[in-house]
Amino acid sequence: MTDINEVDYRRRRKPRNEFTSRKDYLNHELQSMAPRRWRPNLPGRDYRFEFEDWVPAMAATIGKIVMVAAIVTAFAAPLGLSDEFVIENVRYEMLLAAVLFVVLVSGFLNPRSNLAGTHGPLIPLVPLIVASGGHPMALGLMIGVLGFLLGIFKGGSLLAKLTSNGVAGGLLLYLGFIGISSQIGKLFAWAEGFDMAYLAFVVIIATILMYAYLEHLQMRWLAIPMGCLLAGVLSFALGAPFEFSTEPGIPNMNPFYWWGETTGWQLGLPEFHHFVTVAPFALLAVAMWSPDFVGHRAFQQLNYPPNTERVIMDMDDTAITASARQITGSLLGGGNITSSWGTYIVPAAIARRPIPAGAVLTGLLCVVAAIWGYPMDLAVWQPVLSVALLVGVYVPLLEAGMQMTQKGKTTQSAAIVIFSSALVNPVFGWSLTVLLDNMGLIGSKERGKELGHMGRWIIPGVVFLVLCVVMAGVGMFPGLPAVWESFRDLQP
Incomplete structure (x- = not known):
């Protein structure tokens, strides 16, 4: 038989008019594709553009602006750098991500590699990294090297294989609930800032009704653009303050400017002791990739039709892409910390679209937003931002988590991963569960017997032990001081 990868996509696919519904056509597109791994994939020959691709592209651009700004601000604040520096570095990072990796890699070279996004869970640790004497370039390079090792030795896919549906579903439930609570809190805090707390309630109620109606129409993939439009128009009409402040322009594209002694980061190039300082944080950052990747891949599997394994994201390729993106961005002067791009892959899965077409559109929107400037102000306006994350990421994560915990003895594992994640963080919860x-000890007894000694307790045990040592070292266990800081204080 002929390998399906050797059959031309254009001969295999059927036109839209041969299907009774849009859903059937999109499912057929997913089933017809056979992306080429690390070889050129061309529009028309290997995939097509559909208007649904604009949905994940819009969500990803909004998410990119917000998350990179959060990372750079977390670095810049303790270093005493200005807000103008943050804006310029974010625009610089968006251009780097769009041109070098979003379009080039995920759009053309390997559509099974998810876009390299931003490592949100690491943001709370950034002030600690800076206080410990960490250097942004040193941290980025260490994460890149460790991530390459994870991808090359196929550690990501191995850990995914060892993660049951109960554990993955519990992670999705936890992340979804925490995200929803956080965004609702931020929306109310924003509205209370100008004595219009009721505005947040109005926006959230309107969003719930809109989402429910779209679900009824089976058009949930429209939730992001419709939700952002609804939140923005409602907020502005009811008197919420808003103004454009970021003017059009191009950031400084010279890496020597960003890593100068008196310009950019004002830190110069890192030295050996900087790499030693950031090593535990880099290890923890890469360890956080696995539960993140597992959740993103599971979300695709739940929303895509059968026989679409060829377009599901490859965890090891995604790790390699994220590592290359991290090393390149850090060398050139960016402050982003990379992971799998959740605000892209979740809406793309809901819209039943593969990675490449939306990746190209995401790159285009990132370039437009970075150069034009004004869209960045709109994307970070709290009602637009919060609603985009609620309907585009966190509510769908809850739904997917519920679907994954409906069969078998998955609820036990889901409960434990939520419990232990709430105690420390999702990395601890995932590795322990x-x-x-x-x-x-929990979940299906038969599943553990099929894994052998290596998969049953040796690999999970080593991973859990290493992560506990690292987390104890940097002070992530509640009520316990950072072990390495305490040890350092005892040194003469």
């Missing part, structure tokens, strides 16, 4: 689940 994978160990307990695979040993057969």
Whole structure:
């Protein structure tokens, strides 16, 4: 038989008019594709553009502006750098991401690699990294090297194989609930800032009704653009303050400017001790990739039709892409910390679209937003931002988590991963529950027997132990001081 990858996509696919519904046509497109791994993939020959691709592109651009701004601000604040520096570095990062990796890699070279986004869970640790004497370039290079090792030795796919549906579903439930709570809190805090707390309530109620109606029409993929439009118009009409302040322009594209002694970051190039300082944080950052990747891949699997394994994101390729993006961005002067791009892959899965077409449009929107400037102000306006994240990421994560915990003894594992994640963080919850689940203490007893000693307790045990040592070292266990800081204080 002829390998499906050797059959031309254009001969395999059927035109839209041969299908009774848009959903059937989009499912057929997913089933017809056979992306070429690390070889040129061309529009028309290997994939097509559809108007649904604008949905994840819009969500990803909004998410990119917000998340990179959060990362750079977390670095810049303790270093005493200005707001103008933050804006310029964010615009610089968006151009780097769009041109070098979003379009080039995920759009053309490897459509099975998810876009390289931003590492949101690491943001709370950034002030600690700076206080410890960490250097942004050193941290980025260390994350890149460790991520390459994870991808090359296929550590991501191995850990995904060892993660049951119960653990993955519990992670999605936890992340979805925490995200929803956080965005509702931020929306009310924003509205209370100008004595219009009721505005947040109005926006959220309107969003719930809109989402429910779109769900009824089976047009949930429209939730992001419709939700952003609804939130923006409602807020402005009811008197919420808003103004454009970021003017058009191009950031400084000279890496020597960003890593100068008196310009850019004003830190110069990193030295050996900087790499030693950031090593534990880099290890923790890469360890956080696995539960993130597992959740993103699971969300595709739940929303895509059968026989679409060829277009599901490859975790190891995604790790390699994210690592290359991290090293390149750090060398050139960017402050972003990279991970799988959740605000892209979740809406793309809902819209039943593969990675490449939306990736190209995402790159285009990132370039427009970075150069034009004004869209960045709109994307970070709190009602638009919060609603985009609520309907585009966090509510769908809850739905996917519920779907994954409906069968078998998955609820036990889901409950434990939520419990332990709330105690420390999702990395701790994921690694502990994978160990307990695979040993057969919770969940399906039969599943653990099929994994052998390596998959049952040796690999999960080593991963859990290493992560606990690192988390204890940087002070992530509640009520306990940072072990390495305490040890350093004892040194003469």
